[in-house]
Amino acid sequence: MALCLLWAFIMLTISYDPKSRSYSKELGSRVVKSQEFWVTVGITVLIIMPWLTVRRVGVKVSSASGHASMIRFEGGIKAGILGRISPSPLSEWHAFGIISDGKKEHMMLAGAVGDFTKSLVSNPPTHLWVRQVHFAGLPYLVNMYGKVLLVATGSGICVFLSFLLQPCKADVYLLWVAKGIEQNFGKEIKEMVSGYPKEKVILHDTAVLGRPNVSHLSVSAAKNWGVEVVIVTSNPEGSRDVVNACKHVGIAAFGPIWDS
Incomplete structure (x- = not known):
């Protein structure tokens, strides 16, 4: 909704002529030459791109105690990177630091401090949703x-x-x-x-x-x-x-x- 409102605002701004105090229906070259248009295109791509990489993947969850759980994923990740996981992609996302030797697998250690992290201990899932675009923490x-x-x-x-x-x-x-x-x-x-x-x-x-x-x-x-x-x-x-x-x-x- 925020993106839609932004696009509506940008298009209205570009089409408005302050001299005639009216809106022009012929945008064409005015849109292409507008800096605001290209900035908004960039913002839109950056927001949508992570959602295109959302996948449901198999995980192995273990817990040494009721205080934390270890979530395992396939594939190595370089050091200093964080990832996001979710039980349902349209409801909530949680960011955790990634543990990996950079080779075959990576892991997340989740302290049991909230509803989602406590459920990982009490009812370990076999699959979770992930965003394959990771970010530097x-x-x-x-x-x-x-x-x-x-x-x-x-x-x-x-x-x-x-x-x-x-x-x-x-x-x-x-x-x-x-x-x-x-x-x-x-x-x-x-x-x-x-x-x-x-x-x-x-x-x-x-x-x-x-x-x-x-x-x-x-x-x-x-x-x-x-x-x-x-x-x-x-x-x-x-x-x-x-x-x-x-x-x-x-x-x-x-x-x-x-x-x-």
Whole structure:
């Protein structure tokens, strides 16, 4: 409807002659020469294109606990990319970070925090709708730097795991704060992180070590490793605190605009 209203507005604007204060029925060359027309064509193509790639695909959903589910798809995806999935394409779409080694398959880790994500645990589907046009998420910034600290809390780890599983231009370090890592996120996720060089990883299990000050941990780790930038995925308050703490000491930091 928004596109239809935009096209109606553009065509009325182009056809209106301010001198005669009337609308012309002969548009022809005026439309082709109009900048507004071509901008609207571009907008329309960009909006429609992702919908042309919507497909229903088979998935394998498993859950190590009631707190999160792992969704598996065929095909490798490069690091830093996010994807959208839906139980019904005309009702709702959900974006998740993609975990992949870049080879045969990719996965999404979905924390059970809403109706849809809880249903993945209680009633795992065999098929989901996807958009085959993926998009770059905040973690894609890793490719712009030489030395990066990734800070994740809880299921925010999923958007970073691809950088641990496949070659990356940057020298990547990781700080992950979560509760009951193996119990809540599964042995597979823990092994993905454990397989990365131990000197580049800090795992803080709050079930064992208690709840830390993530901002202080992030600043300390960034200084110890001498990174260029900190990229964090957490809840809105957590992301804001880490970004502000890092910037306060002169370390560049980025977090999501909304919650991760």
